[in-house]
Amino acid sequence: MSLPHRLAIIDVESTGAHPVRDRITEIAILRVEAGEVVARWESLVAPGQSIPPLIEQVTGITDAMVADAPPFEAVADTVAALLEGCVFVAHSARFDYAFIKNAFTRIGRTFEAPVLCTVKLSRALFPEHHRHGLDALIERHQLVCEARHRAMGDVEVLWQFVRQVEAGFPPEALARAAERAMKAPVLPPGLPEGVLEAVPDVPGLYLFHATEAPPANGRRDQPLFVGRAQSLRARVREHFAPNVRKGRDAELVARVKRVEWIETAGELDTSLQELELLRAFRPPYNRAQEPAEEAFALRLLANRRRPPIYDKVPIAGTDPADWAGLYGVFRNRREADNLLRELAMLYRLCPRRLGLEGGSGPCTAHATRRCAGVCAGRESIAEHDARLAGGLAGVGTRPWPWAGAxxxxxxxxxxxxxxxxxxxxxxxxxxxxxxxxxxxxxxxxxxxxxxxxxxxxxxxxxxxxxxxxxxxxxxxxx
The missing domain is CATH 3.30.160 (Double Stranded RNA Binding Domain)
Known part of the structure; x- marks a missing residue:
């Protein structure tokens, strides 16, 4: 037999995907020795926390079903005996392994076992395929699943898959594939087992923290870094890939002890929540946010002979329906000056009259014919400022294109x-x-x-x- 002599094929259902924060709701184990099932066991487990509605929909396990189930502490001896001396076999095995290991840790016991991941085994044996999730294996190998997303139902599928590959591959090839599937990943320093495997393959935000546990009051604490991704799983793993750790990125990774994530509904949802988090916590490894409260627009002062020829009107928090005679939207003075310089070039405006240059008499731009000469008496203030107003008319917020919200x-x-x-x-x-x-x-x-x-x-x-x-x-x- 080319696979390890003793296998414990296991599946865990839980209240969520986070192996530290969430809890086990069901465990199923097949203990296999020399190719034969010698023990079959399954049990619901009282998680000590409510099961989210979405998880209930996926697994079919409800709060009522686990209300009278034993807590993990009551089944820990049975679980330990079934797993003793076996290779721990599961699909995305580090996920299930992390839940079991953390469950033992919470009751003051240790657990260690060699791990064989059937996702990795499938990739090694069938590299021509791109999908290796359990649903893909069921479809590709015509496996029979009596209860998908229930622990024993998924375990039975894995046992069918194990028997198929044992019958379909030479022992040497299967042994090599098993060796690859059992290779332990290089864990990031400070992160608990299974966290990276738990990150979902969905769009959203991820937060890196320097502390192992969130605050006891349930509030968010300041993250080191907030990132966004179309695939949370892929992007988070990129951060911890050894070949990309250098400089400030390496410093960040070395400090991370907890990874949290927020699944979002789409691109706009991601952007809005990201902005809220960056403003609320100002993570030290994100680029600093300039305060939006200082945003302003310009109001031209008619017939003003000397600069400044405009007022800066604060607009943060105001209703645009009340705006009148305002031009542009600027976060800071630098943005306003850059736009005025651009308009000066386009419309031969005077940088001195625009407040971009000090002194008196003709400005420096007039000597090179880039200023029409309001500073030298070559044109009137009204002519100059009319061109300025025309240039400003195209910047800032455009008219709201809908009748209402x-x-x-x-x-x-x-x-x-x-x-x-x-x-x-x-x-x-x-x-x-x-x-x-x-x-x-x-x-x-x-x-x-x-x-x-x-x-x-x-x-x-x-x-x-x-x-x-x-x-x-x-x-x-x-």
Whole structure:
């Protein structure tokens, strides 16, 4: 026999995907010796915490079903006896192994075992295929599953797969594949077993923390870093790949002791939540955020003879419906000056009159004919400022293209998350779980301009396909 002599084929169902935070709800084990099943055992397990509705939908295990089940401590001796002396076999094995190891750790016991991952075994034996999840194996090898996402149902599938590959491959080839499937990954320093395997393959945000446990009060603590990804699993693993650790990235990885993640409904949901986290916690390994509260627009001062010829009008938190005679949207003085320099080049405006250059008399640009000469009496103030107003007219927020509020509907099938993001006159009014709640936001939430949200929403709207996700809500009085 080319596979190890003693195998314990195991599957764990749980309250969620995090092997430290979540708890086991069901365990099934087949103990196999010399190719024969010598023990078969399964049990529901009281997790000591509620089962989320989405997990209930997937597994069919409810809070009522585990209410009278034994806690892990009561079945720990049975589990240990079934696993003793065996190779721990599971699909995405480090995930199940982490739940079992952490469960023993919580009751003051240790657990160690060699691990064989059937995902890796399938990849080694069938490299021509790209999908090696359990559903893919069931379809490809015509395996029979009586109860998918129940522990014993999934264990029986793995046992069928093990018997098929033993019958279909020479012992030497199977032994080599098993060796590869049992190769332990290089664990990042400080991270608990199984965390990287638990990260889902869905869009969202990930947070790296320097502490092993979150605060006891249930609040979020400051992360070291907040990142975003279309595939959380792939992106998080990239951070911990040995060949990419250098400089500041290596310093970050060395400090990480906890990984959290937030599954999102789509690109806009990701951007909005990312902005909220960056502002709330200012993670030290993210680029510093400039305060949006200092955003301003320009109001030209008619017939002003000397600079400044405009006022900086604060617009953060204001309702754009109340704006009148304002030009541009600027986060800081640097952005405003850069735009004024660009307009000066395009329209032969005077940098001295624009407040970009000090002194008196003709400006430096007039000598090279880049200024029409308001500073040298060659044109009137009214002529100069009319060109300035014309140039400014094309910058800032464009007219709101809808009659009232709109909502963007995002849905992520993999996680089941659905969000309705409500906007009106470039202001974000909030997110809701359904259209009725979105309509309530549109009717009641105040408009408060935010330069960062305005910019990210404009970027999102620039993708034509995104417009299919957008729909109007009832208009309200301005």
């Amino acid at each position: 709109v909502h963007v509907v995002e849905h992520q099938p993999a996680s089941g998350r659905r969000r309705h993001h409500v906007f009106d006159r470039w202001c974000f009014l909030g997110s809701a779980a359904d259209e009725a709640s979105a309509a309530t936001l549109a009717a009641t939430a105040p408009r408060a301009f935010d330069v960062d949200i305005w910019r990210l929403f404009c970027r999102w709207l620039a993708v034509p396909a995104h417009l299919e996700q957008l729909a109007a809500l009832s208009a309200r009085e301005i």
